[in-house]
Amino acid sequence: MMSDIHVKCRAPNEYAYRDGEGQTKKIKRHDVPAGQISWDVSFEFYDPISFDAMHLATAPYADPDIKKPDFNPNFNQLDGKIDRRSHEGNYKVIQKTPLNLRGRTGLTGRGVLGRYGPNHAADPIVTRWKTHPEGGIIHDEVSSRPVLQFVSIQRRDTSEWALPGGMVDPGEHVSVTLRREFMEEALDSGTLGSKDKDTIEKQLKAFFDNGKEIYKGYVDDPRNTDNAWMETVAYLFHDDTGKQIGQFQLKAGDDAKALQWMDIDESLNLYASHKMFLMLAAKRIGAHWRKAKPEPLK
Secondary structure: OHHHHOOOOOOOOOEEEEOOOOOEEEEOOOOOOHHHOOOOOOOOOOOOEEEEOHHHHOOOOOOOOOOOOOOOOOOOOEEOOEEOOOOOOOOOEEOOEEOOOOOOOOEEEEEOOOOOEEEEEEEEEEEEEOEOOOOOEOEOOOOOOEOEEEEEEEEOOOOOEEOOOEEOOOOOOHHHHHHHHHHHHHOOHHHOOHHHHHHHHHHHHHHHOOOEEEEEEEOOOOOOOOOEEEEEEEEEEEEOOOOOHHHOOOOOOOOEEEEEEEEOOOOOOOOOOHHHHHHHHHHHOOOOOOOOOOOOOO
16 A cells, blocks of 8 residues: 555655756655555665755745744644644654655655645646537447546646646635636636636636535655645536536646646546546546456356
8 A cells, every 4th residue: 555655756756846947856765665665664774865945945935944943833733824734634743843644755855845744735627528529428439438528737847747736825715726726727817917817716616616525635746755745635626518617718827838628537647646536536427437348258
């Protein structure tokens, strides 16, 4: 089980980040065998590199350095407006430093994440049925289930395809985050005037008020470290008629290289744990996911 949890945030995957000049840099993670991911298992020669991105020192959203004596965060609690609670329960804190609740990653520090401990995100899964040009829902030829499509963005940092999600601001309700991130990343709301932006937000509110929670918890994210990790709440927003989201012209925002409606099935290769979220979404509404296995010869 542990070997399935830390896949993208463990060797042989290196820790990739962008420096101040926009150049991609990579840090080698300490090798962590599958049997030694858990903190409960002894790992005598575990000596990973510590890394904190330089921009975190001045980023307004980031914690101060954990070594500063006047920085005393209340881990596992609501710390002012900052929610330092995990969706999965309490995590260990050793000498004022939180430990990744799923175990070792081969790198200490925060990496590029702003918060020590859990960093909370929200991921909207916006879907529609794939249809024929002349109308009617397309069904997979093998599984016979209807084919689902989702709004997918191509991330600028890794070029991987992903859900158009983002970080939950301190004190912000997750429903607001979901709507805001979709507008920013899939509708390029940053280029809209305030009047157009308000109009679209009102039109989207009803759609985003009727989402179904698909997942809530830890994410196998390549940015995770031993002391900082990603958690998310993923919601499904299904446009059954294709007329709700379909009325808008989708356009990639600044954080995305590209955007498209993408078919959902088992062959997808996506950022972090996003493929798992889509599997849960497809199963939730009875859509195609996996092609049926052929009957064995008798």
